[in-house]
Amino acid sequence: MESFVFHNETKIIFGRGTENRVGAETAHHASKVLLHWGQGSVERSGLIDRVKASLKAAGVSHVDLPGAQPNPRLSLVYEGIRICREEGSGFVLAVGGGSVIDSAKAIAAGVPYQGDVWDFYDGKCQPERALKVACVLTIPAAGSETSGSTVITREEGQLKRGLTCDEHLRPVFSILNPELTCTLSPKNTAIGAADIMSHVMERYFTNSREVDLSDRLCEAVMGAVRHNLPRVLAEPDNVDARADLMWTGTQAHSDLIGMGRIGDWASHIIEHELSAIYDIPHGAGLAVVFPAWMKYVYRHDLPRFAQWANRVWGVEADFNHPESMALEGIRRLEEFYKRCGLPIRLGEFGIDDARFDEMASKASGGGAHTIGSFVKLDKAAIVAILKLSV
Amino acid sequence: MESFVFHNETKIIFGRGTENRVGAETAHHASKVLLHWGQGSVERSGLIDRVKASLKAAGVSHVDLPGAQPNPRLSLVYEGIRICREEGSGFVLAVGGGSVIDSAKAIAAGVPYQGDVWDFYDGKCQPERALKVACVLTIPAAGSETSGSTVITREEGQLKRGLTCDEHLRPVFSILNPELTCTLSPKNTAIGAADIMSHVMERYFTNSREVDLSDRLCEAVMGAVRHNLPRVLAEPDNVDARADLMWTGTQAHSDLIGMGRIGDWASHIIEHELSAIYDIPHGAGLAVVFPAWMKYVYRHDLPRFAQWANRVWGVEADFNHPESMALEGIRRLEEFYKRCGLPIRLGEFGIDDARFDEMASKASGGGAHTIGSFVKLDKAAIVAILKLSV
Numbered sequence: 001m002e003s004f005v006f007h008n009e010t011k012i013i014f015g016r017g018t019e020n021r022v023g024a025e026t027a028h029h030a031s032k033v034l035l036h037w038g039q040g041s042v043e044r045s046g047l048i049d050r051v052k053a054s055l056k057a058a059g060v061s062h063v064d065l066p067g068a069q070p071n072p073r074l075s076l077v078y079e080g081i082r083i084c085r086e087e088g089s090g091f092v093l094a095v096g097g098g099s100v101i102d103s104a105k106a107i108a109a110g111v112p113y114q115g116d117v118w119d120f121y122d123g124k125c126q127p128e129r130a131l132k133v134a135c136v137l138t139i140p141a142a143g144s145e146t147s148g149s150t151v152i153t154r155e156e157g158q159l160k161r162g163l164t165c166d167e168h169l170r171p172v173f174s175i176l177n178p179e180l181t182c183t184l185s186p187k188n189t190a191i192g193a194a195d196i197m198s199h200v201m202e203r204y205f206t207n208s209r210e211v212d213l214s215d216r217l218c219e220a221v222m223g224a225v226r227h228n229l230p231r232v233l234a235e236p237d238n239v240d241a242r243a244d245l246m247w248t249g250t251q252a253h254s255d256l257i258g259m260g261r262i263g264d265w266a267s268h269i270i271e272h273e274l275s276a277i278y279d280i281p282h283g284a285g286l287a288v289v290f291p292a293w294m295k296y297v298y299r300h301d302l303p304r305f306a307q308w309a310n311r312v313w314g315v316e317a318d319f320n321h322p323e324s325m326a327l328e329g330i331r332r333l334e335e336f337y338k339r340c341g342l343p344i345r346l347g348e349f350g351i352d353d354a355r356f357d358e359m360a361s362k363a364s365g366g367g368a369h370t371i372g373s374f375v376k377l378d379k380a381a382i383v384a385i386l387k388l389s390v
Numbered sequence: 391m392e393s394f395v396f397h398n399e400t401k402i403i404f405g406r407g408t409e410n411r412v413g414a415e416t417a418h419h420a421s422k423v424l425l426h427w428g429q430g431s432v433e434r435s436g437l438i439d440r441v442k443a444s445l446k447a448a449g450v451s452h453v454d455l456p457g458a459q460p461n462p463r464l465s466l467v468y469e470g471i472r473i474c475r476e477e478g479s480g481f482v483l484a485v486g487g488g489s490v491i492d493s494a495k496a497i498a499a500g501v502p503y504q505g506d507v508w509d510f511y512d513g514k515c516q517p518e519r520a521l522k523v524a525c526v527l528t529i530p531a532a533g534s535e536t537s538g539s540t541v542i543t544r545e546e547g548q549l550k551r552g553l554t555c556d557e558h559l560r561p562v563f564s565i566l567n568p569e570l571t572c573t574l575s576p577k578n579t580a581i582g583a584a585d586i587m588s589h590v591m592e593r594y595f596t597n598s599r600e601v602d603l604s605d606r607l608c609e610a611v612m613g614a615v616r617h618n619l620p621r622v623l624a625e626p627d628n629v630d631a632r633a634d635l636m637w638t639g640t641q642a643h644s645d646l647i648g649m650g651r652i653g654d655w656a657s658h659i660i661e662h663e664l665s666a667i668y669d670i671p672h673g674a675g676l677a678v679v680f681p682a683w684m685k686y687v688y689r690h691d692l693p694r695f696a697q698w699a700n701r702v703w704g705v706e707a708d709f710n711h712p713e714s715m716a717l718e719g720i721r722r723l724e725e726f727y728k729r730c731g732l733p734i735r736l737g738e739f740g741i742d743d744a745r746f747d748e749m750a751s752k753a754s755g756g757g758a759h760t761i762g763s764f765v766k767l768d769k770a771a772i773v774a775i776l777k778l779s780v
Contacts, residue, residue: 001633003405008398014650015393210630212617213638216610224603240600243391247650248603256646260404260637 001260002208007166008254010146011173014247016239018177019136022051022093023058025173029132030091034084035062036104037095038069042138045183051095051136063087065107068096071275071282072103074154077117080107084131094135094171097192098142098282101135105150105169108133121152121161130168136175139184140246141192141283143199143253145174153276159362160276162268166255176250178243186233188281189245190340193229195283196249197222198290202265203258205297205304205374215307217257222312224248229340266372267293270382273359280349287342288349291334292388297375298326305329346389356386391650392598397556398644400536401563404637406629408567409526412441412483413448415563419522420481424474425452426494428459428486432528435573441485441526453477455497458486461665461672462493464544467507470497474521484525484561487582488532488672491525495540495559498523511542511551520558526565529574530636531582531673533589533643535564543666549752550666552658556645566640568633576623578671579635580730583619585673586639587612588680592655593648594698595687595764605697607647612702614638619730656762657683660772663749670739677732678739681724682778687765688716695719736779746776 013021026033035051042048043066055062065080083089084107094104108131110117119125137145144150148166153159163169184192204218225248231241251257270293271285298305306322309315309329313336318325334344343349360382363371370376377385403411416423425441432438433456445452455470473479474497484494498521500507509515527535534540538556543549553559574582594608615638621631641647660683661675688695696712699705699719703726708715724734733739750772753761760766767775 001404001630001637003408005401005403007401011395011397012649013395014391018393210634212634213611213614213641216613217607217641220606220610221603223606227602240391243650244600244602247391251603251607251646256641259402260633 001210002262004259006256006259008146008170008256009172010170012146012176012250013173014176016177016179018175019047019050019180020054022136022175023054023056023060025175026055026060026091026093026134027058029134029172030060032061032063032087032089033091033093034065034080034087034089034107035093035095036065036068036080036100036107038066038097038100041183042095045180047136047138047180048095062093063089068100068103070099071153071160071279072099072106074118074152077103077106077110077152080104081110081117084111090131092131092133094133095138097137097139098144098195101133101137101142101144101171102150102152104133104135105130105144106152106163107131109163109165109169118154120163120165121154127165127168130165132172133169134171134173136177137246138180139188139192140181140249141195143196143249145171145176146250146254151272158276160272162272176246178239178246181242181246182237182239186236186341189232189236190229190342191281191283191287192249193225193245193283193340194287194337194342196252197225198267198283198286199252200225200257201290202268203261203263204308205264205301206261207301207374208261211261214257214259214261219311221248221252221257226312226336233340262373264372264374266377269363269371270359270385273363274351277355277359278349278351284343284349287337288344288346288389289385291330291344292385294330294333295388296381296385298330299323300375302326346386353387353390356383359386391600392652394649396646396649398536398560398646399562400560402536402566402640403563404566406567406569408565409437409440409570410444412526412565413444413446413450415565416445416450416481416483416524417448419524419562420450422451422453422477422479423481423483424455424470424477424479424497426455426458426470426482426484426490426497428456428490431573432485435570437526437528437570438485452483453479458490458493460489461543461550461669462489462496464508464542467493467496467500467542470494471500471507474501480521482521482523484523485528487527487529488534488585491523491527491532491534491561492540492542494523494525495520495534496542497521499553499555499559508544510553510555511544517555517558520555522562523559524561524563526567527636528570529578529582530571530639531585533586533639535561535566536640536644541662548666550662552662566636568629568636571632571636572627572629576626576731579622579626580619580732581671581673581677582639583615583635583673583730584677584727584732586642587615588657588673588676589642590615590647591680592658593651593653595654595691595694596651597691597764598651601651604647604649604651609701611638611642611647616702616726623730652763654762654764656767659753659761660749660775663753664741667745667749668739668741674733674739677727678734678736678779679775681720681734682775684720684723685778686771686775688720689713690765692716736776743777743780746773749776
């Protein structure tokens with residue numbers, strides 16, 4: 001096991017009707033907030049009105065910034081920073097899924113920073129302070145509700161880049177009401193679940209040795225996705241199954257299950273290049289990229305892939321043929337995604353190989369560096385994985 | 391799944407040599423601390439000297455309170471409260487296992503309280519504030535390193551009582567170096583592991599429905615105990631296996647794996663009566679009481695016991711005979727404990743039925759109330775379970 005520091009201070013408030021506690025929780029931190037949300041669905045459902053009423057009852061005023069999109073844009077982040085500075089809002093409250101929360105974190109990091117907030121995403125520097133962020137979550141997917149991570153897309157150059165700052169960007173509280181997820185379409189539910197599954201798999205495939213407990217914790221979370229996603233798709237109004245899936249999304253990315261192991265985030269990086277150019281949903285892109293990545297790397301550690309196939313996908317243990325087990329595990333992952341309505345090939349998005357070289361180049365700093373940890377991938381390897389996704 | 395609030399702010403610093411960071415971490419919080427430890431082992435190993443050197447290097451002064459015992463005593467807590475008040479120490483640093491940490495928490499709660507700190511343990515009131523507490527952990531067992539719980543024994547009346555106050559009594563940081571656990575005797579290692587296993591089982595056996603993910607997380611932690619305890623006993627100097635067991639102890643009681651479910655702490659309550667009177671180690675008492683509790687209650691939810699037997703102990707799924715599966719699971723738990731050198735019957739401590747009635751009476755408020763949640767146990771039921779422990 002690797003040495004680590006774990007410190008996750010996010011207060012999680014989970015259960016039916018909990019969005020009505022948002023005002024009282026916010027009032028512990030601020031009297032004026034930037035209220036940030038996405039597109040129309042949280043307005044149509046009445047959620048935004050309920051949040052506003054709760055804030056009002058607690059004496060918290062708000063300025064509004066709707067309009068965050070999937071693959072949230074830098075231009076709106078700039079707008080949020082401007083509003084916070086002009087209005088003196090010292091707290092950002094996100095209502096929505098990972099895109100809205102990520103956008104809120106970017107605003108929170110940008111307000112007290114003199115330079116361009118993109119500097120943080122560009123790797124030039126790390127935030128030394130940030131406004132506090134909190135959220136009312138509506139989509140189980142990104143895990144942004146307890147993570148210190150945020151991913152933003154800069155329109156210029158079609159760049160999608162991530163920032164992690166656990167010290168300043170973990171939400172101070174996150175409200176999770178599984179009822180709010182019942183209106184998610186089957187497609188978006190499955191896309192979110194693919195993101196959840198990927199967060200675990202990025203941690204699971206590691207070169208760190210002697211990680212028995214965290215292996216088991218990762219397998220538990222993957223098992224819960226495998227068990228609950230089909231239930232939710234079959235019964236969209238089953239709040240119990242929705243609750244389990246929502247909590248699974250948080251556990252997948254709170255970082256606890258990954259402590260003591262070095263993850264491999266290459267699949268995420270490759271997917272970011274896809275969604276930066278083609279604006280496809282992140283989770284859907286991951287459903288395509290991850291199996292392709294696996295086909296490229298599985299020989300690197302057959303015992304690990306065999307264990308995964310056995311413990312997560314129920315492939316019978318066959319110690320004489322671990323490679324067959326690994327391939328059967330990957331096949332079952334693809335089959336699971338397909339059964340849940342997810343794409344498993346780029347062709348399903350109408351994406352061909354025209355820009356593979358460009359994406360691989362952007363992901364690898366023009367070929368100057370490798371990505372990943374389990375297996376280090378150079379530009380040629382990234383292209384090879386994209387070809388396996390066709 | 392039940393609604394819940396989860397908020398665990400403890401910063402965990404895990405890895406070899408991490409005790410040398412204690413001074414720097416403490417300096418973020420205080421310049422003068424009460425340094426609290428137990429008996430001679432942390433002195434003989436040189437750990438206390440290393441901790442003092444680290445504090446000194448960080449400019450933190452300390453007043454010392456050694457002498458905490460297993461089943462920590464109220465009289466020493468009073469002493470610690472007096473010292474903190476007289477010396478103006480606003481922070482309690484525990485170096486040791488759960489007993490020392492629990493004692494430190496009691497001191498921390500008592501210092502700012504005008505009344506008798508026992509009031510909190512007696513259920514008269516809850517702490518409204520407390521000094522900050524931190525620890526350097528030396529024994530994987532109690533999980534007190536991230537919990538808000540503390541158990542203290544009052545010598546007068548042989549009363550052992552617990553207090554949980556997550557808001558004020560979770561340590562602000564906990565330093566976990568698995569190397570420090572290599573000198574634990576096989577007996578104490580196993581006793582600690584029985585405590586760990588019990589913390590998970592108390593959460594696992596629940597009447598809460600639709601708890602798929604947390605079932606799996608609990609099973610992961612139980613599986614890790616089953617896997618790593620025999621490894622550690624066979625190779626006491628295997629720091630990797632020690633690390634896994636240590637991290638397992640924290641996960642078992644950080645509360646995350648139990649969120650959304652109502653646990654049943656009857657076995658802990660019954661064991662407290664045993665160790666209050668006979669001063670046996672808590673984990674050893676649990677190794678005896680838990681299988682007896684199971685034999686008394688398993689018919690209440692055969693599917694749950696069958697699932698546990700299958701997923702944790704590898705008992706083959708036999709849907710026509712869940713009762714046989716349950717009994718086989720309990721048998722394997724006892725066999726596991728026995729193989730690891732743990733007692734599984736009260737006779738092994740020389741305890742007979744002479745004071746069963748007294749213990750059952752104390753546990754049930756003189757017969758006035760029941761204990762437990764999965765199955766509510768009255769005084770007669772507690773006696774019956776004690777009889778099954780003989």
